Amino acid sequence: MTKPLVSIICLSYNHAAFLRQALDSVLAQTYQNLEVLVVDDLSTDNSVQIIEEYVQRFPRLKFIKHAQNTGNCAAFNEAFRLSTGEFIIDFATDDVLHPDRVARQVDAFQHLPATYGVVYTEAELIDETSAPLGFFYTRSAAGQISPTPVEGDIFAAVLERYFICPPTMMIRRQVLEELGGYDPTLAYEDFDFWVRSSRQWQYHFLDQALCQRRVHPHSLSRKVYQKGDRQLASTIQVIRKAQRLVKNGREQEALQTRIQYEARHAYLTANYPEAAQLLQLLRDEDGLTGSYRLLEVLTKHRVPLQFLRRWYHRWRYGHTGA
Template identity: 50%
Template sequence: MQPLVSVICLCYNHARFLKEALDSVLNQTYQNLEIIVVDDRSTDNSRAIIEDYAARFPQIKYLPNEHNLGNCAAFNRAYRLSKGKYLIDFATDDVLMPNRIEEQVKAFEKLDESYGILFTDAEFIDDFGNHLHNFYKRDKNGNLAENVPDGEVFADVIARHYICSPTMMMRRTVFDKLNGYDETLAYEDFDLWVRSAPDFKYFFLDKVLTKRRIHAAQMSQQQYKPNDKQIFSTITVCKKAQKLLRTENENQALKKRVQHELIQAVFTRNFEATRQLSKLLSELGPVPVKIKALLAVCKWPLPFEQTRQLYYKLRFGL
């Protein structure tokens, strides 16, 4: 008997992409699926599209939210009604490869209960589905060209964002232990990693099984813009991580992350975030000279944001 997989599809104003996303779930080669679609009070045509699909495909459970709850609370609503052994948090602007769930379940079933999260590579696509790049660097033959940590990854997930969250399949026991996502936060993945990694191992499956769409309306594309509130959720999660530190290696990992977030706060002139991150950094040990210098000039009327934009354009082509 195949284990049940719950695919929780979260929609907020994804009308442009919704049909392709839902079709990618319905067309999976893996059959034992529980498909739950949550609309978080979309203001576009998403609800009409979902209602049409729910009427035509009885395997879809449709949960329309009366009010916009945000990703974390919207997911939790579906998670608490779901029954799957494994869970997928699927944003309906992305696309699942037809064999994604089959491949992930096959790999997960070979692992013991100590493994809680399985993740893969992803293909990044634009609004029109055109290929941009893969999440991980690969050589001309398609072989992985960078190290992807798995197993015990607490220090790794603290230090940097190296997991493509839309590729993850999670064991239900992870969410049961954590009682779902933290609904006080603006986004979920960093907090999930920090709270789960001390107790569960992660497994990297070296395959491209998801298409991750990049477009301007995404929450992730608003991060680090002036007055963005997501950074305060990041600070909250960093403080959670601080309480879970067990080794000097983990302390240094968190210090690296806090420095990165502090630099972003300075360059977007988010002074309250800068203050909170500076305090947290000092609690983790001596503050590097370069950070002290940056803090000394951060309130000067210098073109920090323009400098940051130029850096990202030169480095990433953004």
């Protein structure tokens, strides 16, 4: 029986230091029925030269070279429209795939009902030098995993908290087609994709570490809540979308929890306009408790309490945080 075609969409932006390791990991997949598309979003380092070298050596690679920077979401959508795979992997070229990543996720899909749209997994964490930093999930001596992965209908859970490592996902093509791809008006894609896709599709957690996620100062995830970063504004957009999708009390409670979390972090990182918007959304959701009414006052008068977040990070993680 012919194995389904899998499209790996490799998104490159100033990843020259990591590109060779990333592309080598794609080319080393044990799964054979692959389509590989590489998009460079107008890198300012020598990423393009490295990609062109690989295209010469491996002509099956499809290279899309941008003349202007469009952002991750639009770059992915362009490649997705050119792809033909039944399953899709969105792969940032600062990460690394394990050789059997594709094979194991395809096998998982083939044992799941057609209602499952996403398979996600455990991930190793590595630094700029590829030194190990542990794993995405922490495990107790009794084997309990934190954050707890959720399977099946994850809509309420994904509103409430983060528990999916984005680069581990394999996505059924039909999911992305129904959504029209990623929302190109957003600065990042994962939260929006989770919210919109999980309303109609089920998720499966495969408890295997099948990729290495690189943690470094220039990664998008490290810029969340920095002053002027567009990701917080995108989060507000996604929350507004989620308001229209919520169907019951459990989901509304989950959404309130999310808004409270984002409002606290916005305030404690001095993103006062965004904090004010989030607190208004919380008021709209009837979730403005006494402590968040106090936060409204602190936000309105821009009372600087950022040191509280730094103290927390020093206590919790051993550093000062963002």
